Amino acid sequence: MSVRDFVDHHYEHFNAGTLRETAHSLLEFLQGGGKLMLTLAGAMSTAGMGRLIAPMIRAGHIGAISCTGANLEEDVFRLVAHDHYERIPHWRDLSAEDEVALLERGMNRVTDVCIPEEEAFRALEAHLLRRWRLAGEAGTRALPHRYLYDLLTSGDLDDAMQADPSTSWLLAAANADLPLLVPGWEDSTLGNILTARVLQGEVTSTDVVRGGLDYMLDLAQWYEAQDQPVGFLQVGGGIAGDFPICVVPMLNQDLDHGVPLWSWFAQISESSTSYGGYSGAPPNEKITWGKLSPETPRFIIESDATIVLPLLIGYVLDL
Secondary structure, eight states, X not given: OOHHHHHHHHOOSHHHHHHHHHHHHHHXXXXXXXXXXXXXXXXXXXXXXXXXXXXXXXXXXXXXXXXXXXXXXXXXXXXXXXXXOEEOTTGGGOOHHHHHHHHXXXXXXXXXXXXXXXXXXXXXXXXXXXXXXXXXXXXXXBOHHHHHHHHHHHTTTGGGOOSOGGGOHHHHHHHHTOOEEXXXXXXXXXXXXXXXXXXXXXXXXXXXXXXXXXXXXHHXXXXXXXXXXXXXXXXXXXXXXXXXXXXXXXXXXXXXOOOOOOSEEEEEOOSOSSTTOGGGOOHHHHHTXXXXXXXXXXXXXXXXXXXXXXXXXXXXXXX
């Protein structure tokens, strides 16, 4: 039984029913010529979601991606240090002393998996430090993901890849030169490392990396150039989703350009839609901000994205 058959047969009510409705609608949207802005919050890269996002990129279903700085870098960390990752099966039972032991070993825990500092952070740092230095010396600047695109397509990491390259969504994006947005990149391990190297004088200035408003400039140009419907699949909440969805009201309300609203919307989130938590803001609220229309197909699945996203993508790809 395929994922599509399984969902159609077993998922009828509650969040399962909403997942099936979302899958039906998304498949219809994509088959009708639409494409997606995919936004990634949380630890989707460390969870290995690249296994499914990469095929979606290669199939042409994703037109652009917005992600946190963590998701950007952690896809490459996993690619080059996969064999050194450690799973923590009983992570809820860890004591403070257990956590200190992990720290002393350079194992940075993300729920039930640890990212190795030396094999991941420091291995990548050496390659990026050279690029940042050269940019500083030449007086050039680039967006955060452009340094990683250059690294991934240069061949410098070919012999260092431990995970299957086909499971890296960032490598698939780099090969396709996919538009990428990383708002708030400064809140990342690599952002911290760059700051440290500037303080040490190893890199001339943090200006070698362009900032979030530059991403909005690029996004506005990209959105206005689209000649097919663009949908919005928000995985988690926060800045990864909030930043790109605002390009539509900016173009319409601040520039009076009259661009189409987002043509399709779904959010996968565990956040409650009460108490003012933005990550849980329901789709209808986005109508009042000029992001969606009353006619926009819109869904919210209140569940764990690491469970729901593979089912949704598996349905679309008919795995």
